[in-house]
Amino acid sequence: MTATPAGLASSPLLGVYKPAAPVFVGGRGCELIAEDGRWYLDFTSGIGVNALGYGAPDVQAAMRAALETGLIHTSNLFRTRPGEALASRLVAAAFPSQVFYCNSGAEANEAAFKFARKWARLAGTDGRHGIVAFQGSFHGRLFGSLAATDRPGYRAPFEPLMPGVHFAPVGDLAVVEAILSSVGVAAVIIEPVQGEGGVRPVPAEFLVGLRALCDEHRAALIFDEVQCGLGRTGNLFAYESAGVTPDILTLAKPLAGGLPMGAVLVAEPIAAAMEAGDHATTFGGGPLVAAVAGVVFDRIADPTFLAEVHARGEWLGRRLALLAASRPGVRDVRGRGLMWGIELEAPAAPVVSAALEGGLLLTQAGATVIRLLPPLTISQRELERGIGILEEVLP
Numbered sequence: 001m002t003a004t005p006a007g008l009a010s011s012p013l014l015g016v017y018k019p020a021a022p023v024f025v026g027g028r029g030c031e032l033i034a035e036d037g038r039w040y041l042d043f044t045s046g047i048g049v050n051a052l053g054y055g056a057p058d059v060q061a062a063m064r065a066a067l068e069t070g071l072i073h074t075s076n077l078f079r080t081r082p083g084e085a086l087a088s089r090l091v092a093a094a095f096p097s098q099v100f101y102c103n104s105g106a107e108a109n110e111a112a113f114k115f116a117r118k119w120a121r122l123a124g125t126d127g128r129h130g131i132v133a134f135q136g137s138f139h140g141r142l143f144g145s146l147a148a149t150d151r152p153g154y155r156a157p158f159e160p161l162m163p164g165v166h167f168a169p170v171g172d173l174a175v176v177e178a179i180l181s182s183v184g185v186a187a188v189i190i191e192p193v194q195g196e197g198g199v200r201p202v203p204a205e206f207l208v209g210l211r212a213l214c215d216e217h218r219a220a221l222i223f224d225e226v227q228c229g230l231g232r233t234g235n236l237f238a239y240e241s242a243g244v245t246p247d248i249l250t251l252a253k254p255l256a257g258g259l260p261m262g263a264v265l266v267a268e269p270i271a272a273a274m275e276a277g278d279h280a281t282t283f284g285g286g287p288l289v290a291a292v293a294g295v296v297f298d299r300i301a302d303p304t305f306l307a308e309v310h311a312r313g314e315w316l317g318r319r320l321a322l323l324a325a326s327r328p329g330v331r332d333v334r335g336r337g338l339m340w341g342i343e344l345e346a347p348a349a350p351v352v353s354a355a356l357e358g359g360l361l362l363t364q365a366g367a368t369v370i371r372l373l374p375p376l377t378i379s380q381r382e383l384e385r386g387i388g389i390l391e392e393v394l395p
């Protein structure tokens with residue numbers, strides 16, 4: 001066995017991540033505890049996953065109850081109740097006629113592309129397989145979802161990716177129309193609030209315009225709510241505030257309380273185009289994850305819970321705007337609900353490190369944007385504590 005070459009990490013984990021130093025061993029509410037006994041206030045929620053925080057009694061009870069059945073997985077060769085029950089609730093709460101389960105956000109978007117293409121093909125327009133995506137988008141790291149992701153650095157080492165993706169600027173309907181008029185497009189995909197691309201809410205009128213263009217050109221409209229969906233914006237679904245519904249909606253991160261789960265909500269004509277064998281995943285929608293997701297969904301879908309998220313978000317937005325006004329190093333603050341970005345004049349990494357030192361976990365959305373994604377259950381006091389630490393570290 002040769003020694004690890006100089007410069008290569010000695011970790012047994014593949015070096016695709018650069019984790020911060022603390023090693024976490026537990027969590028309670030909106031805080032994590034590290035091996036050395038230090039507590040950290042979490043404004044990342046595991047990148048938007050831990051919407052109900054850590055150790056939520058109802059989530060833990062659902063996990064225990066599901067474990068008691070002994071039925072963690074059956075595969076989709078057989079029926080189980082929790083996934084069917086959750087799908088009924090998703091159908092009742094939104095526009096779709098049917099739901100497909102998978103295991104992550106990227107998988108949900110890949111499935112959405114396949115569903116749109118099959119539907120477009122059945123509509124008798126075989127060549128209509130293109131996808132329109134937007135500048136600043138992030139849809140995942142698999143070959144189709146990465147092809148629709150506007151991050152040249154993430155894409156370049158792995159090209160060629162899925163062909164047929166056309167990028168347009170957010171806000172420019174004329175460019176979208178020109179693409180739809182000149183090439184065959186099966187689907188237009190957009191995040192109603194862009195996450196990784198810098199926390200950028202998409203104007204409602206642009207979503208309304210996309211809806212009209214997709215109707216006119218018979219393209220499927222996909223809303224990627226993997227990060228901004230399920231209560232994050234103060235609405236159950238982020239698209240609600242725009243007053244338009246998509247044909248397909250993708251969900252993942254917070255859906256199953258930290259267990260891996262994605263879902264694709266599919267409207268009638270597209271759902272009807274899918275047949276047995278057209279798509280599948282071994283793990284998707286297993287009884288354990290679906291049982292937990294049912295509890296998470298019911299908590300978040302409660303109007304009182306959503307009103308609380310909305311109110312906290314309003315307060316946070318006002319507070320961040322005040323903070324930004326007094327900081328020369330802050331270029332912009334933007335967001336909705338409990339999803340906010342603070343754009344700096346300089347790189348965000350040193351600020352994220354300083355906040356960690358101060359006991360606050362933050363993440364970035366691009367080189368110069370600090371992203372705040374606290375658990376949706378965060379209290380007013382905890383928000384104030386987090387802002388206090390931000391005040392110390394922001395330039």
Ligand SMILES: Cc1ncc(COP(=O)(O)O)c(C=O)c1O
Pocket residue numbers: 047103104105106107109138139140141191195196224225226227228252253
């Ligand atoms: C909007 C959006 N779509 C898709 C993804 C990909 O999700 P996953 O990492 O679960 O594949 C992400 C992840 O950050 C995301 O923010």
